[in-house]
Amino acid sequence: MVEAANVPHARRVLELGPGTGAFTHAIKDCLPRTANYLGIEMNERFVETLQQRFPGFDFAAAAAQEFDFDSYLPVGEAFDAIVSGLPWTAFPESLQKDILDHVMKRLVPGGCFATFAYWGFHKLPGGRHFCELLKRQPGRLRMTAVVWGNVPPAFVYVVQRDR
Ligand SMILES: C[S@@+](CC[C@H](N)C(=O)[O-])C[C@H]1O[C@@H](n2cnc3c(N)ncnc32)[C@H](O)[C@@H]1O
Numbered sequence: 001m002v003e004a005a006n007v008p009h010a011r012r013v014l015e016l017g018p019g020t021g022a023f024t025h026a027i028k029d030c031l032p033r034t035a036n037y038l039g040i041e042m043n044e045r046f047v048e049t050l051q052q053r054f055p056g057f058d059f060a061a062a063a064a065q066e067f068d069f070d071s072y073l074p075v076g077e078a079f080d081a082i083v084s085g086l087p088w089t090a091f092p093e094s095l096q097k098d099i100l101d102h103v104m105k106r107l108v109p110g111g112c113f114a115t116f117a118y119w120g121f122h123k124l125p126g127g128r129h130f131c132e133l134l135k136r137q138p139g140r141l142r143m144t145a146v147v148w149g150n151v152p153p154a155f156v157y158v159v160q161r162d163r
Helices: 022-030 044-053 093-104 125-135
Strands: 012-016 036-041 058-061 079-084 107-118 139-143 154-161
Touching: 012 022, 012 093, 022 036, 036 044, 044 058, 093 107, 093 125, 125 154
Parallel strands: 012 036, 012 079, 036 058, 079 107
Antiparallel strands: 107 154, 139 154
């Protein structure tokens, strides 16, 4: 996920739904020292734990589709990488669209959005709809190879925004 989103070369990273911090830990391991991190997580108890576990990282207890980016980002700034742990296929179609519409415009030209999908679930209606939304983003969509050792097997969708 972090390689697919090009986190090792990012100046500003956004994580959606960091939860208990599995991806956050991987991000911390490869994020450049001078880079900034923001995690948006709607579960306040997770946010409290994340703040203790990752000092120096910013966390907001908020819904990704509602977060006020203008009050967080310096004028003219956007994210180089967005890493998402959100359960997209479980979301209603309208929420998938609301979140993507809200966050993708905060990605710099050439920046990468990465999210995972469980193999098989991506063929269910919610998974197909999400993939269609990704195809409509202004950028190039690719899928990584399936990681069969993951339980359940999963792959990563990457959208690189047009420059
Ligand atoms: C599958 S879990 C995250 C897994 C994560 N990688 C971990 O290590 O725990 C999804 C997370 O997204 C959060 N979430 C769900 N909907 C959200 C939303 N609209 N905005 C922000 N966070 C959300 C949930 O509270 C949950 O913690």
